[in-house]
Amino acid sequence: MEFFKVQLSDTFKSMKQQGLVDDQFTFVYSLKKNVEDNFYIEVIPEFCCEVRDGLKFLTQTMNDQTLNYKLMKEYVYKVKGSSSSFGACRLAKALTDFERTIDAASKEECSKALKQVQREFSALEEKLHICLKLERSLVLKAIEGMANM
Template structure:
């Protein structure tokens, strides 16, 4: 089981490095992964789920603000700041580029460009989801094996 866990860890780290090289993720993502060592073993899984939910909620709120006939760019900027915090702290660098487009659109007070940036952010999340699903599948298996190994170790004592 330890060998299987090590193989899964190698696959997981390889995937993360590949996504970093593609510009989908940055080093903060791996930093978040390593934080699980100081927290509960499910910390990282919960973080990924929370990230997806928070981005989805923030995008919904941004979309609602952009539907108003007279767009309040102060409100749109508040949604931008919220998204920026979520995306940057998670390490989703590809979505960060779309955030910059949103900021420029806000500064230009262009509703049309804000809507396009909003759609790109949605697409960015949808492009990232399959990778996050694969990462969480690997992580669930790793957690299972780690718990099983810990249980086997405790039985030997």
């Protein structure tokens, strides 16, 4: 079990060093009540699904003949809020930049900004899958340890 804890800690540090996440990310993890708690295992997929859905909507909207900048901004704001709350600071920054391009009402610039947000999410999601795998292993080991008592 210690191996998985060290791996998870190292992954968190790496993500922080890369600027993908900030202290809020660690705080979200600390909300777990105990080792066998599934909170974090549930929060990662939920966060990823919400961001994916938002990006899918924004991509579809970008393909519309006439852009609804107001609606796009609402979705960007929503995804940015989730990202900030989760501690995904680099993604949140890319979304802030996207907000600015929406204000400028340039379809070409919005398209570039959306692509940047997608790249940031992809990089984050890759690391989150590693965290999820390690966390599942930790929880499983904790449950096995309790069963052997």
